[in-house]
Amino acid sequence: xxxxxxxxxxxxxxxxxxxxxxxxxxxxxxxxxxxxxxxxxxxxxxxxxxxxxxxxxxxxxxxxxxxxxxxxxxxxxxxxxxxxxxxxxxxxxxxxxxxxxxxxxxxxxxxxxxxxxxxxxxxxxxxxxxxxxxxxxxxxxxxxxxxxxxxxxxxxxxxxxxxxxxxxxxxxxxxxxxxxxxxxxxxxxxxxxxxxxxxxxxxxxxxxxxxxxxxxxxxxxxxxxxxxxxxxxxxxxxxxxxxxxxxxxxxxxxxxxxxxxxxxxxxxxxxxxxxxxxxxxxxxxxxxxxxxxxxxxxxxxxxxxxxxxxxxxxxxxxxxxxxxxxxxxxxxxxxxxxxxxxxxxxxxxxxxxxxxxxxxxxxxxxxxxxxxxxxxxxxxxxxxxxxxxxxxxxxxxxxxxxxxxxxxxxxxxxxxxxxxxxxxxxxxxxxxxxxxxxxxxxxxxxx
Numbered sequence: 001x002x003x004x005x006x007x008x009x010x011x012x013x014x015x016x017x018x019x020x021x022x023x024x025x026x027x028x029x030x031x032x033x034x035x036x037x038x039x040x041x042x043x044x045x046x047x048x049x050x051x052x053x054x055x056x057x058x059x060x061x062x063x064x065x066x067x068x069x070x071x072x073x074x075x076x077x078x079x080x081x082x083x084x085x086x087x088x089x090x091x092x093x094x095x096x097x098x099x100x101x102x103x104x105x106x107x108x109x110x111x112x113x114x115x116x117x118x119x120x121x122x123x124x125x126x127x128x129x130x131x132x133x134x135x136x137x138x139x140x141x142x143x144x145x146x147x148x149x150x151x152x153x154x155x156x157x158x159x160x161x162x163x164x165x166x167x168x169x170x171x172x173x174x175x176x177x178x179x180x181x182x183x184x185x186x187x188x189x190x191x192x193x194x195x196x197x198x199x200x201x202x203x204x205x206x207x208x209x210x211x212x213x214x215x216x217x218x219x220x221x222x223x224x225x226x227x228x229x230x231x232x233x234x235x236x237x238x239x240x241x242x243x244x245x246x247x248x249x250x251x252x253x254x255x256x257x258x259x260x261x262x263x264x265x266x267x268x269x270x271x272x273x274x275x276x277x278x279x280x281x282x283x284x285x286x287x288x289x290x291x292x293x294x295x296x297x298x299x300x301x302x303x304x305x306x307x308x309x310x311x312x313x314x315x316x317x318x319x320x321x322x323x324x325x326x327x328x329x330x331x332x333x334x335x336x337x338x339x340x341x342x343x344x345x346x347x348x349x350x351x352x353x354x355x356x357x358x359x360x361x362x363x364x365x366x367x368x369x370x371x372x373x374x375x376x377x378x379x380x381x382x383x384x385x386x387x388x389x390x391x392x393x394x395x396x397x398x399x400x401x402x403x404x405x406x407x408x409x410x411x412x413x414x415x416x417x418x419x420x421x422x423x424x425x426x427x428x429x430x431x432x433x434x435x436x437x438x439x440x441x442x443x444x445x446x447x
Contacts, residue, residue: 002093005229009098012225016105019218020047020112026211026269027116029204030318034400035120036203036410042115042127049131050111050139054104055081061140062103063148070158073144092228102225107143110174111135116318117182118189120200121397124405126390133380134181138373139173145369146173165365166345166358168237169226171281171332172369179325180370181377182316188381189390191315193397200317205265212269216245219276223283233344237283241276244295248275251299259303267303270323274302277327282335285345290338298330329366336362 024043028036050058060078067074078084084096091099111131115122146167148157159165159172167173192200202208223241227234252271253263278298279291286294306322309315316322336359339349348354384390396404403409 001090001095002229005093005231006095006098008230008234009094009102009225009228012221013098013102013105015218015221016102016109016225017047017218019105019215019222020044020109022211022214022218023109023112023116024211025207026215026273027119027318029207029209029211030116030202030266031119032200033203033411034402034409036207037402037408038124038405039115039119041124041406042122043112045124045128046112046115046131047108049128050108050135051104053132053135054100054107058107058135058140059100059103061136062107062143063099066144066148066155066157070145070148070155070162072141073148094228099228102228103143103147106147106170106174106222107135107139110139110170110178113174113178113320113324114181114185117186117316117320119317120192120401121392122189122390123392126384126388129388130185130380130384130390133384134377137380138181138376139177142173142177142369142373146170146365159365159368163365164358164361165332166285166335166339166347166362167281167332167365168284168345169223169280171277171328172365175277175280175324175328176332176366176369177373179321179323179328180373182320183314183325184374184377185381186314186316186321188378188385191313192317193394195315196310202266205269208266208269212272216272216276219245219280222276223280227284227344233284236344239288240283240286240291241279243288243291244279244282244298245272245275247292247295248272248278248299248302251296252303255300255303270306270319271299271303274299274323274327277302277324278331278334281328281332282339285335285339285343285347287340287342290340290343293338294331294334297334298327301330302326325370332366333359333362336360 020043024040027043028040031039057075057079059081061073061075064073064077066072081097081100083089084100089096111134114134115127145157145159147160149160155161165172220238220241224234224238227237249268249271252267252274256267257263275295275298278294282294302323305326306319308322335349336356337349338351339345339347339354339358340352341348347358350356350359381390392401392404
């Protein structure tokens, strides 16, 4: 065991966990005021469900002895993390339990990402059921394909070890996986009432920017932590994550400026996330100059992609498909184009004389994850729909999902008006002549 590596991966695991509350703010700010609590609960609920399953059998399915063909780990070998608690149980230079913790955070946020596609219209209980089923049927096996590298007497995952796809931190297993699932879920659930006729603007852009900032901060643990050590690879991944995210934001804003005439706050936040998604698979495979190029391409293409939902008529509420699916595709495929042997991955892409071999491998990996995730997610969503029901009823959706599902409201404006009325009149709430609300007759006419 190396104490420096252990400390860094533990810190990275905590940073990655922070990304899910960051995502809750990012998504929560983008929905209307009547749905912010439900949106945030969908992210936080994912922590509880997936974290529980990960300890029980999720880790074992992803990283235990391969059952054959690199498709799935044995769910019972490390059930309940049995056999991983001994001091001499190591994963490389870190304790096995530290690796368990680090990978748990990836599983959690992948499930949480999907929720943004179906904002405002999915019941909370069925969402938790879907989250648990999807993690079991889709994420845990795909994590085995992509993240379980070859070990002694164990062939590991087929995408990583047999196909030779480069995916440093989850362009396929996390982002393409979540984006494909989001597309399938949207097709099963259907559109929000009033979309796209009614404007459904973000209710709190400061929340969105706060969420983007927390995601960027946590993403350094996501990418640099995937080196699984305090080493040069972590440093390269850290710098590339910074570089790509900066140019992605600029690329997104440039497209906005040309297309719409304005560079927006929402565009800046979305560009940040697009860059983070794009560099995730390539953080150890490109040079910093390559990261700058990758970032601007990801930012520009994701900005263009989010408008496709209006042409194709699918209601991806918060652009999970446009950002995570497209960003994951861009980052994973560009490894085969601008990957450099000067980077820690040591593989040249097409532009560096490496030919099309690596690009072909990347394309097969992308296609396999997308196809499996889309079909399996469609089946899981249909199962939840026909058994317990998935969508909120129309009346509750119009009224607001926060009240209908949680009996709460993020902003109690009536209480605020009552306090102002009582203070302004010099009366207590019981003394006011306005029927106990504490609001003067003229106050309710404003706003």
